[in-house]
Amino acid sequence: MSATAQVPKLETIEITLFPNGVAEIAHNRPKRYNALSPQSYRDWLSAIQWAAKCDDVKVVVLTGRGKFYSSGQELQIPDMEQDNLEEEMARRMQTTTNLVSEMIAFPKVLIAAVNGPAIGFGSTTLALCDVVYCVPEATFSTPFMKLAFCAEGCSSLLFPRIMGPSKANEMLLFGRTFSSSEMVDCGFVSRTVPKDNFREDILKIAGNAAQFSAEALKVTKDLIKGVDRELLEKVNQEEMRMLGERMGSSDSVESIMRFLAEAAERKAAKKAKL
Numbered sequence: 001m002s003a004t005a006q007v008p009k010l011e012t013i014e015i016t017l018f019p020n021g022v023a024e025i026a027h028n029r030p031k032r033y034n035a036l037s038p039q040s041y042r043d044w045l046s047a048i049q050w051a052a053k054c055d056d057v058k059v060v061v062l063t064g065r066g067k068f069y070s071s072g073q074e075l076q077i078p079d080m081e082q083d084n085l086e087e088e089m090a091r092r093m094q095t096t097t098n099l100v101s102e103m104i105a106f107p108k109v110l111i112a113a114v115n116g117p118a119i120g121f122g123s124t125t126l127a128l129c130d131v132v133y134c135v136p137e138a139t140f141s142t143p144f145m146k147l148a149f150c151a152e153g154c155s156s157l158l159f160p161r162i163m164g165p166s167k168a169n170e171m172l173l174f175g176r177t178f179s180s181s182e183m184v185d186c187g188f189v190s191r192t193v194p195k196d197n198f199r200e201d202i203l204k205i206a207g208n209a210a211q212f213s214a215e216a217l218k219v220t221k222d223l224i225k226g227v228d229r230e231l232l233e234k235v236n237q238e239e240m241r242m243l244g245e246r247m248g249s250s251d252s253v254e255s256i257m258r259f260l261a262e263a264a265e266r267k268a269a270k271k272a273k274l
Contacts, residue, residue: 008050010043014065015050021058021210022203023051027122030066035074036121038092045099052106058210058217060106061202062129063113064122069138072120075147075256089248096121097240100153103128104225104232107218109209113202114138114189124153127162128232130221132188133202134180135195140188141177147259148252152239154232162188 007015014028025047027034036044051057064070103110103125112126114134123140126132144150151159151172159168163186170176183189193201209217246252 008046010046012037012040013043013047015047017054017056018203018207020207021056021214022061022206023054023057023059024061024063024203025051026062027064027070030064030068032074033068033071033117034064034066034122035071037074038095040074041092041095041099045095045102048099048102048106052102052108057108058214059109059111059206061111061113061206063199063202064115066116068116069114069118069134070120070122071117072122072143075260089244093240093244096152097236100125100128100236100240101233104154104229104236107221108214109206109217109221111202111206111209113198114140115195115198117141119143121153124151124155124159127155127158127188128153130224131190132183133191133193133205134183134189135198136180136192137195138180138183138192139177140171140180140183141175142171143175145173145175146255148246148249148255150239150242150246152243154235154239156239157232157235162186 007017012027012029014024014026016024016026018024025044027036027040027044029035029037029040034040048060051060106128109131110129112129112132112134114126114132116135116137117139118126118134119141120143123142126140142151142155144152150156155168155172159172162168163171167178167182167186171178180189180192184191
């Protein structure tokens with residue numbers, strides 16, 4: 001094992017490097033439905049950067065632990081009393097921008113194994129992966145309009161291209177939740193894999209790919225992706241600029257407060273029934 005193969009120990013991401021060259025990067029906050037905290041974004045970025053540089057990694061599987069793949073960004077009202085709030089928000093936005101950039105430029109095969117619901121950023125970044133598999137029970141949604149956000153993760157370009165404009169607009173503009181079968185039908189997901197032994201089956205697929213020439217995989221991926229990388233990076237920068245404006249807007253703050261209040265009410269009602 002090379003020096004770069006020392007697997008990072010991260011707070012919110014679990015990385016497993018197998019002898020066959022497959023690296024599994026798993027969102028690991030199952031009790032929080034793999035919600036993406038500021039630490040989650042930093043860990044995800046660190047994991048992707050490590051996998052890109054590690055010579056022992058040939059294929060990466062991106063997945064989640066527990067019932068969800070990812071429930072998207074962990075929502076909270078900013079503390080307006082925080083002295084360095086503006087700097088902190090700028091750092092968070094830059095981390096997210098860098099993560100998308102790393103996924104755009106990722107030189108190795110990147111497989112998404114969607115083990116449950118994929119929401120928001122957890123859903124949009126799937127389009128940056130080379131192949132997407134999911135369990136039949138998986139769902140996909142981007143509730144950006146409910147939060148007065150905007151498209152990110154290059155979804156404003158890739159979703160219409162992959163799904164077709166009408167279906168993409170249903171997801172990005174209307175926030176409709178799509179089933180696994182719908183995502184297979186429109187070509188976003190390659191195919192569903194039964195929930196029983198899902199992880200093992202995906203790791204087997206990844207292992208088979210890892211047997212191929214690493215250089216041949218890289219060259220072919222560059223031929224497929226290279227033509228779009230400059231455009232995708234331009235889209236990423238513009239999306240994140242607009243998202244920063246949206247998240248700082250009064251209508252977005254009001255929408256988040258309303259969303260959190262409704263979630264608290266649902267939780268209280270559920271607890272009352274127990």
